[in-house]
Amino acid sequence: MEAIKPPPLKPLNENQIDFFRENGYVLLKKCCSDDLVDAFNGHIYDIRDQTPMPDWAACDERKKYAVRLFNPHKHDSFSRQLMKLPIIRGALAQLMGREAVCVQSMYFYKEPGSPGQASHQDYYYIKNDPMTMIAAWTAMEDLVDEENGCLWVMPGTHKLGLLPHGAVKNLEEHESHTEETEGVDTSRQIPVIMEKGDILFFSELLIHSSNKNRSKDRWRRSYVCHYIREDSNVLHREDLRQKYPLY
Template sequence: MSQIQAHEPRTAPLSEEQIRQYQEYGYLVLPQGCSADLIHAYNAHIHSIRSADPIPEWAFPRKRGQEFVSEEERFSVRLFNPHKHDGFSVQMLKLPVVRGALAQLMGDEAVGIQSMYFYKEPGSPGQAAHQDYYYIRNEPDTMIAAWIAMERVDEENGCLWVIPGSHKLGLLPHGAVKNVQEHEPWTKETENIDLSKELPVRLNKGDILFFHSLLIHSSTRNRSLDRWRRSYVCHYIRHDSVIEREDLKVKYRLD
């Protein structure tokens, strides 16, 4: 197994109890893993990118190949892989507390492979129950998501829901989304699961949710009248894992 030589000391933010919780349930919350000041600065930075005229090509909010964008879509269509183009975004991908937590959970250094900034404005739908591994195959499977809450997240504005322990079930079949009133229709949905076992994950601004690639999770429609549910979500694998998807093969070191 190849090794990555760390240039700087690595933090170890997780307790043994938190690591056991992750292993048992497939997820854990690191309270206030990111400071409010940093969250505010990054939200403002992303807003400035999407407010630009013209919007940079890499940040253009296209939907299914469209060439034009409405004013509303500037702040509703997710920003995909900003870390590949933007210095602030790559530093958010490399947060020392995230690097340290991932190393504790993986037992070795992690590398970043994907980032997404979600807006989820009031009224917008969620994503049906699924497993991230279905979309991002990696071998051996070591992938973990770090989901940073960019503001308070709860049932009203469309928080994540998880089925604790479902990461132990392996990869399950995925099919067409059934409830298109609640969920985006273009995604896939894990089939033959008991959604009554889902639990909401409520997060405060700056909390970081770590979860396993096989954990079944979903989100609901944002039912608030004036609350957004912005988040910065990054995916990581152990440095020696291999990604199948060509668009995610570049590995970003976290040191």
């Protein structure tokens, strides 16, 4: 007998949904307990502490706590559980109008001194049809602020459509291997201050960035998953074609 799919939660009120529609993002506070976040952080470190590291997580031993961990949800059950938290499933269903599926996950370590990512739109990297993608960015530190490299967002820019992207200009501040938006004044971006367990949901067309971690001893760990509506499909990226349901 096929299992009955539980209905999604409805964690967002109408004001929050309207805020997302107008600004391209919405922040939900304390979606994960401290214990859950701490356990997941420890689990991710344990993965790269294995000898040898699993092939899917492998990187230079000297950079094992620096190189972001790509798509752990494809290989690791704990990562899948955080990917499909009921509050995430519910919020996405409210914002998308129907169920979402996950296509990408990333765990960022962002140690002190590490660069950020220049202003960009996620759709530039992950094109999907119809365009429905929303990211869920979970804070894995007690405090994520300007000092340790929080996200910066540019409200309302999800209404501009896809903008041109070009070479990163400030290599002291940002990674060189990505690209950044062109043709718009990104100085109007604002910081999103977050606490452990907070989740920021934002549109694939929202211009956002992060700066260098300027703290001396504070990391900026985060778990970021990208979701599309269940009837949407990723284009051009064979590595992201598989859809992971949230129930």
